[in-house]
Amino acid sequence: MASSEEDGAVEEKENNNKKKTKSALATAWLTFYNIAMTAGWLVLAIAMMRFYIQKGTHKGLYRSIARTLKFFQTFALVEVGHCAIGIVRTSVIVTGVQVCSRIFMVWFITNGIRQIQNEESVILFLVVWTMTEITRYSYYTFNLLNHLPYFIKWARYNLFIILYPLGVVGELLTIYAALPFVRRSGMYSMRLPNKYNVSFDYYYCLIIVMLSYIPLFPQLYFHMLRQRRKVLHGEVIVEKDD
Numbered sequence: 001m002a003s004s005e006e007d008g009a010v011e012e013k014e015n016n017n018k019k020k021t022k023s024a025l026a027t028a029w030l031t032f033y034n035i036a037m038t039a040g041w042l043v044l045a046i047a048m049m050r051f052y053i054q055k056g057t058h059k060g061l062y063r064s065i066a067r068t069l070k071f072f073q074t075f076a077l078v079e080v081g082h083c084a085i086g087i088v089r090t091s092v093i094v095t096g097v098q099v100c101s102r103i104f105m106v107w108f109i110t111n112g113i114r115q116i117q118n119e120e121s122v123i124l125f126l127v128v129w130t131m132t133e134i135t136r137y138s139y140y141t142f143n144l145l146n147h148l149p150y151f152i153k154w155a156r157y158n159l160f161i162i163l164y165p166l167g168v169v170g171e172l173l174t175i176y177a178a179l180p181f182v183r184r185s186g187m188y189s190m191r192l193p194n195k196y197n198v199s200f201d202y203y204y205c206l207i208i209v210m211l212s213y214i215p216l217f218p219q220l221y222f223h224m225l226r227q228r229r230k231v232l233h234g235e236v237i238v239e240k241d242d
């Protein structure tokens, strides 16, 4: 009897040690990841300001930062992995929708359709994303280091109230501006007849994407409002599992 209790205690100790090593590794990775992402978005912010100060126009700004933007926004796919393996306590679905919609905006709208790259709406969502991400990743970094200044916490859970809807307006206006070019060029579309006997119209796909903001955006926004109540006002919130 005594020996089985001892065995149990040893096993529990080993499990605890494994968990500690795993969480130390996860913390180290997340700290590195968040510092790298904060730096990436800071570089983007500086590049945008420099471009505007030097040229005095937003025309050509997107092309000048396109590479860096594509790199850092695409790299954010790792965050879906963080949720899937459980090293951050966030829903895979919420993070997946957020990251995929951004990647879609970058690769399949702004990067794919040159004619819209100089639209003001592109600058609007770029500025909003940049402000959001500098705040968000620096929040995670300082939080992991247990030295979180209150103004960063405040900014993380207040700025989104304005920035989120503004970002959505910028994105929707950009997709709307893309519609005539997509219709005229037939890009990314497949017309019948073809050897696969499949038809796909990117123009209607974009209209569906725009409509999908109606059910999806409120869910992301209310998720953030719940997070805000939890973090700033200490409310206990019971989250549903994915």
Ligand SMILES: CCCCCCCCCCCCC/C=C/C(=O)SCCNC(=O)CCNC(=O)[C@H](O)C(C)(C)COP(=O)(O)OP(=O)(O)OC[C@H]1O[C@@H](n2cnc3c(N)ncnc32)[C@H](O)[C@@H]1OP(=O)(O)O
Pocket: 030, 034, 079, 088, 089, 090, 091, 094, 095, 097, 098, 099, 100, 101, 104, 128, 129, 132, 136, 140, 143, 144, 159, 160, 163, 164, 165, 166, 167, 168, 171, 209, 212, 213, 216, 217, 220, 223, 224, 227
């Ligand atoms: C294929 C085509 C698809 C098209 C679909 C179209 C439809 C799209 C509709 C939606 C449109 C959205 C458009 C988006 C626009 C913009 O982004 S505008 C800019 C403004 N945006 C924002 O303010 C939102 C920014 N995004 C987020 O905050 C996140 O992405 C989120 C997933 C929405 C919410 O984040 P979440 O992680 O759930 O909340 P937090 O409070 O920040 O964190 C919860 C806990 O997780 C920990 N954590 C998370 N990530 C990390 C990390 N990287 N490192 C360390 N820790 C992390 C965090 O600390 C919290 O932990 P606890 O404190 O222990 O709770």
